[in-house]
Amino acid sequence: MIENLINNKRVASSSGRQQPVYNPATGEVSDQLGLSSPEEVNDAINAAAAAFPEWSNTPPAKRASIMFRFNELLSQNADKIASAISREHGKTHEDALGELQRGKEVVEFVCGIPQLLKGEFSRNVGPAIDSYSDRQPLGVCAGITPFNFPVMVPLWMYPVAIACGNTFVLKPSERDPTSAVLVAELLHEAGLPEGVMNVVHGDKTAVDTILDSDIVQAVSFVGSTPIAEYVYQRGTQSGKRVQALGGAKNHMVIMPDADLDQAVNALMGASYGSAGERCMAVSVAVPVGEETADKLIEKLRPLVEGLHIGPCTDTKAEMGPVITSDAKSRITDLIEDGVNSGATLVVDGRDLKIDGHENGFFLGGSLFDNVTTDMRIYKEEIFGPVLTVVRAKSYDEAVTMVNEHEYGNGTAIFTRDGDAARSFCDSIQVGMVGVNVPIPVPVAYHSFGGWKRSIFGDHSIYGPEGVHFYTRLKTVTSRWPTGVKEGSVFAFPTL
Numbered sequence: 409m410i411e412n413l414i415n416n417k418r419v420a421s422s423s424g425r426q427q428p429v430y431n432p433a434t435g436e437v438s439d440q441l442g443l444s445s446p447e448e449v450n451d452a453i454n455a456a457a458a459a460f461p462e463w464s465n466t467p468p469a470k471r472a473s474i475m476f477r478f479n480e481l482l483s484q485n486a487d488k489i490a491s492a493i494s495r496e497h498g499k500t501h502e503d504a505l506g507e508l509q510r511g512k513e514v515v516e517f518v519c520g521i522p523q524l525l526k527g528e529f530s531r532n533v534g535p536a537i538d539s540y541s542d543r544q545p546l547g548v549c550a551g552i553t554p555f556n557f558p559v560m561v562p563l564w565m566y567p568v569a570i571a572c573g574n575t576f577v578l579k580p581s582e583r584d585p586t587s588a589v590l591v592a593e594l595l596h597e598a599g600l601p602e603g604v605m606n607v608v609h610g611d612k613t614a615v616d617t618i619l620d621s622d623i624v625q626a627v628s629f630v631g632s633t634p635i636a637e638y639v640y641q642r643g644t645q646s647g648k649r650v651q652a653l654g655g656a657k658n659h660m661v662i663m664p665d666a667d668l669d670q671a672v673n674a675l676m677g678a679s680y681g682s683a684g685e686r687c688m689a690v691s692v693a694v695p696v697g698e699e700t701a702d703k704l705i706e707k708l709r710p711l712v713e714g715l716h717i718g719p720c721t722d723t724k725a726e727m728g729p730v731i732t733s734d735a736k737s738r739i740t741d742l743i744e745d746g747v748n749s750g751a752t753l754v755v756d757g758r759d760l761k762i763d764g765h766e767n768g769f770f771l772g773g774s775l776f777d778n779v780t781t782d783m784r785i786y787k788e789e790i791f792g793p794v795l796t797v798v799r800a801k802s803y804d805e806a807v808t809m810v811n812e813h814e815y816g817n818g819t820a821i822f823t824r825d826g827d828a829a830r831s832f833c834d835s836i837q838v839g840m841v842g843v844n845v846p847i848p849v850p851v852a853y854h855s856f857g858g859w860k861r862s863i864f865g866d867h868s869i870y871g872p873e874g875v876h877f878y879t880r881l882k883t884v885t886s887r888w889p890t891g892v893k894e895g896s897v898f899a900f901p902t903l
Contacts, residue, residue, distance in 0.1 A: 427443055429441050433768045456622070488590070493587045495586075496586055524812045527542045539883065552627065556722070653856075661800075664825050669707070719765055730770075740771070
């Protein structure tokens with residue numbers, strides 16, 4: 409049974425509640441996960457609280473040295489971590505290695521935490537008065553993370569929080585929890601003291617315990633929009649700082665002057681990589697003009713039909729299974745709804761069978777044309793290997809389409825026209841924008857976050873925004889009495 413990690417030790421849940429963990433490539437149960445009771449979640453929170461006073465007073469340079477060692481251990485154990493991801497998630501080994509690398513970039517960023525925490529100093533802001541600012545840790549922080557990136561998303565959270573001087577409790581997805589524990593153990597091996605980083609497994613019971621805790625000061629969440637909104641509302645009602653990243657419906661606008669081969673290749677990877685189970689996946693292609701659309705479909709169709717799909721053990725696989733049988737059923741139902749709504753199903757991936765893996769949760773790539781903005785397959789986040797093509801008559805129509813969608817996570821434009829690209833970047837109501845870049849996930853020293861119903865809270869994740877989220881500003885104004893003689897002042901102080 410997969411265990412919790414509290415005070416640097418694996419601890420089995422005694423709640424009596426368990427949930428199976430599946431291998432998506434075979435459909436077989438690979439392990440059992442103990443679902444923590446509220447008492448067990450509080451054990452982890454209390455361990456983090458006990459560790460906070462000493463850790464928060466640990467010099468930032470020493471915290472950074474642990475992160476340097478942690479980064480080395482992640483590199484040394486990359487194949488082991490990627491294999492654990494692939495067994496429980498289903499993504500290819502190469503894709504899992506890419507996930508780890510993007511998480512490592514955040515670890516590398518926080519190796520510079522002494523510089524990132526530097527405050528400001530002003531001398532003589534008044535007669536013999538100096539003022540300085542300082543960013544101080546919050547206390548116990550928590551992360552609730554999704555199944556689609558079981559290593560990368562946690563690494564977007566706790567390295568920043570811990571480097572800033574906080575302690576942490578991670579509640580990873582119950583669908584693929586093993587890799588999160590493996591990575592946390594490497595952080596302990598790097599020299600992290602007991603209680604600073606803890607992992608508890610569970611379901612809604614564990615989530616609500618974290619959200620209602622008087623000890624937890626901040627919560628980071630990544631998942632669907634309905635749950636993100638729930639986490640934000642419940643967390644803030646109990647006085648917490650919350651950043652809750654939700655769903656997405658990412659559009660790629662293809663202008664008539666675009667390099668169409670480049671756009672098609674970008675679409676294939678961005679739409680079907682990781683079986684479309686990415687919050688930054690491109691799920692809507694918006695070709696401008698009928699000629700552009702016709703050529704796009706002509707080029708896409710054979711590539712989608714030719715996708716090499718298989719288990720992570722297949723080194724030629726470009727895409728693996730989806731995470732669960734329920735996810736597969738939901739995706740196939742949405743495909744059927746698209747057909748019934750009048751969209752043209754150019755490629756149907758529902759009947760794919762993989763020899764030797766007939767019970768796996770595999771779907772082929774599906775491609776829709778002539779999709780309209782009133783259809784469910786356009787409105788909802790499918791989170792599967794389905795690309796929808798919505799034809800736009802003009803650039804302005806394409807921009808309006810993107811801006812009117814309830815989600816505002818990521819978008820891209822493919823064009824050779826600098827004026828169009830600049831106008832798009834300025835006017836689009838989306839948090840992350842790519843120009844001839846299909847998945848514009850910011851590098852670690854910038855910050856990741858959408859707009860509209862793709863995020864709840866005022867701070868994006870990792871980068872400078874992450875440092876600000878996990879710290880609070882304190883400003884000190886001081887004067888020493890030597891040489892200063894004055895009586896009481898009753899008016900509001902000025903220079």
